[in-house]
Amino acid sequence: MATSMALRVGKVDRILDALGDTTRRRIIRLLSTGPMSVSELAKPLDITVTAVTQHLRILQSCALLTSHKNGRVRMCSLDATGFETLEYWVRDCRTSWERRLDRLGTILEEDDT
Amino acid sequence: MATSMALRVGKVDRILDALGDTTRRRIIRLLSTGPMSVSELAKPLDITVTAVTQHLRILQSCALLTSHKNGRVRMCSLDATGFETLEYWVRDCRTSWERRLDRLGTILEEDDT
DNA sequence: GCCATACTGAAGTCTTCACTTGACTATTTC
DNA sequence: GAAATAGTCAAGTGAAGACTTCAGTATGGC
Incomplete structure (x- = not known):
């Protein structure tokens, strides 16, 4: 990330940054089947427990x-808060823009690429 | 990303990878107010049009x-498909795990950190 | 007490990817 | 047709961050 970032990022930004990583998504998928310990997570992910902790x-x-x-x-489990x-x-x-489309849909027409 | 990644990533993975970047989220926020051209996007983002195109x-x-x-x-606008x-x-x-919690909630109890 | 287990912390490496520059291709306007 | 505008392409740079290793701190079992 070459952009400044981290300077006042909101909740959603932090969530999307977190989910923007394959391994973390795999962790979430593993946990969606039930709670697991750190080393139980590390095994199928094939990375060190240190990496999992991070x-x-x-x-x-x-x-x-x-x-x-x-x-x-x-023991780790998913937290509904972030997902909500x-x-x-x-x-x-x-x-937000579906409403806009509704407003405009009847007035304008589109042209294509 | 040191992980293999890109090898058979699903739709959701691609979406979350895309949203895992501050600039792309800013583009989405700009477009949620209405369609904009490439150079109109580049101006407030303060990056080159090339970067926007990418x-x-x-x-x-x-x-x-x-x-x-x-x-x-x-002209760019948001697409509902991905968001859906x-x-x-x-x-x-x-x-998926709220159901699990319902099932287990009455049976077990938790202990805390 | 002693060894194994389960994790945490600090520090270093290496890859990915966001961005730039510079050259090029349409379109529009004069 | 020339100049300006809008965007694209290819190649290169720099930094963020996903890993690792190694050392350290609980906890559990013998």
Whole structure:
């Protein structure tokens, strides 16, 4: 990222930055089948537990994931909070210009490439 | 990205990769107020038109954006298709383990960090 | 207590990808 | 037709960040 970024990024930006990585998406897919520990995640992903921890921190910081440590084992599960935030954004994003289309649809016509 | 990636990525993966960039999100926010040309986008973003074109290609390849060239001017607008795909994914993702929580909620209890 | 297990932290490497520049191809206007 | 405008293409640069390794800190079992 050559752009400034990180300077006052909102919730949604942090969520989309987090989801913009293959490994983190794979973590989410794994967890959608049920809670898993750090090393249980590392195995199928075929990366070190350190790498997993780093991803967990990011996913947790934008409320896509929660974890609680039980003894020496950290158990991870998905967090609805972040997904709800994202869902609202996507819907807003879609409807905002669908409304515009409705308004204009009857008035204008399009030309194609 | 040090991971292999790009080897058989699905629609949603492409969408989330696209949205995982600040500039592309800013393009989407600009377009949510109405269609704009390439150079109209470049101005507020404060990057070259070349850079904008590159982002447009990516956004278009995952159906977040459509454009039609009218003379020498390319007009860009958002495309509902990609956003719908994403909305479904987010919802699925959320509900999949909310159902699990419902099933387990009455049976087990949690312990905290 | 001692060894194994489960994870965390700091520091370094290496790849990807966002952006630029410079040259080129339409279109529009005069 | 020349000049200006709008955009595209190819190639190169720089930085962000996804990994790794190695060392360190709990916790659990013997």
